[in-house]
Each structure stands twice: as structure tokens, then as C-alpha cells.
Amino acid sequence: MADSATVAASGPDTLDADVTAALAAFLAAKRAELTAMHPALSAVVDEIERRCAEAPGRRPAYAYWAWRGCTPADAPDPPVDDDAVRRALSALELLRVGEVEHADVPAEPAAQGAVPAVGRAILSGDLALIWSGEVLTTSGLPEDTLEAIGPVWDALRTGLAAGSYLDLLRAAGGLGSGTPAESPTGWALRLGAALAGADAAALAACARIGTLLDEGADAERIRGVVAAAPLAEEAREALLALSSSGS
Numbered sequence: 146m147a148d149s150a151t152v153a154a155s156g157p158d159t160l161d162a163d164v165t166a167a168l169a170a171f172l173a174a175k176r177a178e179l180t181a182m183h184p185a186l187s188a189v190v191d192e193i194e195r196r197c198a199e200a201p202g203r204r205p206a207y208a209y210w211a212w213r214g215c216t217p218a219d220a221p222d223p224p225v226d227d228d229a230v231r232r233a234l235s236a237l238e239l240l241r242v243g244e245v246e247h248a249d250v251p252a253e254p255a256a257q258g259a260v261p262a263v264g265r266a267i268l269s270g271d272l273a274l275i276w277s278g279e280v281l282t283t284s285g286l287p288e289d290t291l292e293a294i295g296p297v298w299d300a301l302r303t304g305l306a307a308g309s310y311l312d313l314l315r316a317a318g319g320l321g322s323g324t325p326a327e328s329p330t331g332w333a334l335r336l337g338a339a340l341a342g343a344d345a346a347a348l349a350a351c352a353r354i355g356t357l358l359d360e361g362a363d364a365e366r367i368r369g370v371v372a373a374a375p376l377a378e379e380a381r382e383a384l385l386a387l388s389s390s391g392s
Contacts, residue, residue: 160205160206160209160231161201161205161206163228163231163232164201164205164231164234164235164238165197165201167231167232167235167280168197168235168238168239168280171235171276171279171280172190172193172194172197175190175276176190188265189265189268189269189272192246192265192266192269193239193242193246193269193272193273193276196242196245196246196269196273197238197239197242201238202237202238202241203330203387203390204234204237204238204240204241204329204330204333205231205234205235205237205238205333206383206387207330207333207334207337207355207358207384207387208234208237208333208334208336208337208340209230209231209234209337210337210380210383210384210387211333211334211335211336211337211338211341211343211351211376211380211384212225212230212234212337212338212340212341213337213341213377213379213380213383214338214341214374214376214377214379214380214381214383214384215337215338215341215342215343215347215375215376215377215380216341216377217341218377225286225287225290225340225341226285226286228285229284229285229286230284230286230340232280232284232285233280233281233284233285233286233340234336234337235280235284236277236278236280236281236284237277237333237336239273239274239276239277239280240273240274240277240301240302240305241329242270242273243270243271243273243274243277244270244305244309244329245270246266246267246269246270246273247266247267247270247309248309248312248313249266274302277302278298281298286340290340293339293342294336294339294340297335297336297339297348298336300332301332301333301335301336304332305329305332308328308329328352328355328356328358328359328360329355329359330354330355330356330358330359331351331352331353331354331355331356331358331359332352332355333355334351334352334354334355335348335351335352335355337351338351346375347374347375347376350370350373350374350375350376351374353370353374354367354370354371354374354384357370358388364388364389367385367388368385371384371385371388
């Protein structure tokens with residue numbers, strides 16, 4: 146369980162700002178890298194920055210509190226660095242942007258000399274997905290931690306891509322009833338738990354919480370599952386606050 150007395154210097158209340166700052170710094174570096182190839186490539190970074198800013202997701206926050214909630218109170222000092230975790234979890238925002246870009250492909254024709262909108266969206270989405278992995282691996286997490294969470298990260302990306310495909314198929318009327326793909330919030334929670342070295346029971350509890358959240362379950366059901374999860378009390382409270390915020 147996490148020790149509630151051990152709080153990052155910046156504080157959990159700055160998590161959203163820290164994720165935003167990490168992404169801004171990363172994308173500024175990528176802008177410099179791309180524009181060194183050709184100035185026109187700045188438009189790709191513009192698009193990704195726009196998507197990051199227009200509707201920030203809460204997956205990094207859910208993942209962060211899963212990490213805090215699953216970190217043992219008697220973990221070696223220091224445990225995985227809090228700032229590195231915040232930087233690492235900003236990768237979830239780039240994954241979300243990649244999903245949005247690929248799902249929201251405009252069909253309008255391009256103006257003369259402009260990149261077709263469909264091509265711009267696909268390429269921007271591809272870059273966001275590629276860069277999400279770079280954000281994770283350059284976050285400052287220890288190599289052994291990166292190796293330990295590798296299977297969850299790989300499964301997360303596969304699960305999100307599969308879910309996006311099923312969403313498109315469902316929207317086209319080509320998918321009947323059946324078992325839904327695993328939830329994006331569930332994957333985020335599991336990634337955070339994996340960062341703490343959580344056991345199978347904690348990972349399963351996180352998946353269950355995420356599924357209920359993404360299904361829009363009523364507050365009482367969510368509260369019951371969160372209360373039963375093997376998480377520190379501060380994490381339970383934070384997850385319930387997130388779930389009730391409408392985010």
C-alpha cells in the first residue's frame with residue numbers, strides 16, 4: 146500500500162499540469178527535430194498539440210493513482226521516482242491523440258497544394274502512437290521497471306487499437322452483440338499498477354474498475370468495486386473523486 150505521508154514535492158494536485166508540461170517539452174523537441182527536416186512538418190506537431198489541448202483525457206490520472214495505490218508502504222527508499230512516473234504516464238495522452246486522429250478522419254478534399262485531410266490525420270495519428278513509446282522509454286524510469294511493464298504496455302496498445310477497430314465496425318452496423326474490447330481506462334489503471342509491481346489480483350481489480358467507468362456504471366457500483374480493490378485508501382479516494390468528476 147502507498148504511504149500517504151510520502152507525497153511528491155510537486156504534489157498530486159499538480160498532476161494534470163505536470164503531464165501537460167511534460168508533453169509540451171517533448172513536443173517542442175519534436176518540432177525542432179521535424180522542422181530541421183523541413184519547415185512544413187511543423188503542421189504535424191500543430192495538429193498533435195491541438196488534440197492534446199482540446200480535450201485532455203484523464204487516463205494519466207487514473208494510471209497515476211493506480212501506481213500510488215499499489216506501491217507498498219514499505220517499498221525500498223526511494224521507490225520509482227514520482228516525476229519520472231508523471232512523465233511516463235503522459236504517454237497515455239499521446240496514445241489517446243493517436244486514437245482520436247485515426248477515428249476522426251475528415252473526408253473533405255484538400256485544397257490545391259495541401260496535404261489531404263485524411264492523409265494528415267493518419268500521419269499525425271501514427272506519429273502520436275510512435276512518440277508515445279518514446280515518451281515512456283525516455284521518462285527516466287529504471288530499465289528494470291520498463292522491462293517489467295513491457296508486456297502490459299504492449300497489450301495496452303494492442304487492446305486500444307483493437308477497440309478502435311471494433312468501434313468503427315460497430316458504428317458501421319457491422320458488429321452485433323458480444324464481449325466488448327477491454328476498456329481504455331482499465332488499461333491505464335493496469336499500467337499504473339504494473340509500475341508498482343502489482344500482483345494479478347490488483348491488476349484484475351484495476352481492469353474491473355476501468356470497465357465500470359467506461360461503461361458509465363452508477364456511482365454505487367463503482368464505489369463498491371473501488372472499496373474492495375487492494376489499493377491504499379488515498380488512492381481509493383482519488384479514484385472515486387475522478388470518477389465523480391465527469392471526466
